[in-house]
Amino acid sequence: MGNTLGSRIRFLRDERQLSQMEMARQLNISNAQLSRYESGARKPDPDMIVQIADYLSVSADYLLGRTERINETKSLYESAEDHALLKKVKEMPGLDLLIDQMNQNPKKADRLLQIWKWLK
Numbered sequence: 797m798g799n800t801l802g803s804r805i806r807f808l809r810d811e812r813q814l815s816q817m818e819m820a821r822q823l824n825i826s827n828a829q830l831s832r833y834e835s836g837a838r839k840p841d842p843d844m845i846v847q848i849a850d851y852l853s854v855s856a857d858y859l860l861g862r863t864e865r866i867n868e869t870k871s872l873y874e875s876a877e878d879h880a881l882l883k884k885v886k887e888m889p890g891l892d893l894l895i896d897q898m899n900q901n902p903k904k905a906d907r908l909l910q911i912w913k914w915l916k
Contacts, residue, residue, distance in 0.1 A: 799836030800860065800861030801859055801860055801861065802833055802834045802836045804861070805834050805848060808852045808854060809834075809852070812852070816834075819851070823844070823851060833848075845860070854866045865899070865900055866900045866901070
């Protein structure tokens, strides 16, 4: 399994353009401690994993490598009618990737919906 936890912390921190120092300060830990988490030299305790997940707005399961979905929140599309429509849409080339990205990043999904409403 390697260092999934550390790799994902580093990836998410880099993606958000956060320095180790800034993230460590926000988590109330030392920069060296965060560096050890990212390198795999140390593992955070369960409370710290939850704190990191909350800070990075991801699920603890994602950090731990138990899922590839960043957020395990319920889909915005829950009715049977929504599922039938999604099934049709997913059969269109390339749209399945868009839907997966929208489910993984609700902020981008909200922005796309705003743009769609504006275009109408």
